[in-house]
Amino acid sequence: MTSTPLRRVCIGLSGLCIVTAGAYAEDEPATSGGLDANPEAAEHVDARSQQAEPEGMDADAEARIDALWHAAAEGNLERFGRLLAEGVDIDARQPETFTTALWIAAQEGHTELVQILLQLGSDVEAKDPADGRTALFQAAQGGHAEIVELLLAHGAEVEVTSARTGATPLFIASARGHADVVRLLLAANAKVDVAARAEGRVDTPLGIAKERQHVAVIALLEAAMATSFDAH
16 A cells, blocks of 8 residues: 655744645725625636535545635634545635635634644645735735735735726735735735726826725825836
């Protein structure tokens, strides 16, 4: 009998180790209404159905995928590790939202778990099929600067956009007043002159930051725009 290869990953100040089976290569929460929410319109049903579980997947396998996603949402490292050890695919999509463990861990701000997932090779560009947002978008929206930095270091696309609003990570971070995130995105060459639909109109990162009086963000964006202008 051939045994399943095991991979041991230990990271973080806590010295947490996870043994996995095999080698694995606006202003509402993201799951409800608002500027940066998932649209619930029927037109998105087909896109979601294309991401459904592989044909023939049994109920137990689907339940374990669902459990992995919820462990990621809760930041439950012990439970997450047990499920990975059972061989659950780290990039498997949750049956209802069709988002991955990395996507939800980034949204909820679980830095150590995000680091584990990236170290195990989780797909940084896995998108919410209903709106096209990635883990980077979710982390920027939540103001999770350490996670944004990790995702950028692993090659996350900085200009990913919401299909519904056209917002980018820079736009949503500017709208929320997350100056640390804005600084990281600008350092990664995020475009300042983007426009997105917000509150019934089209706006820019600088425009919405000014309206909401996010002083630190305004200063960062104006400096970036001035630098860009000088360069030309």
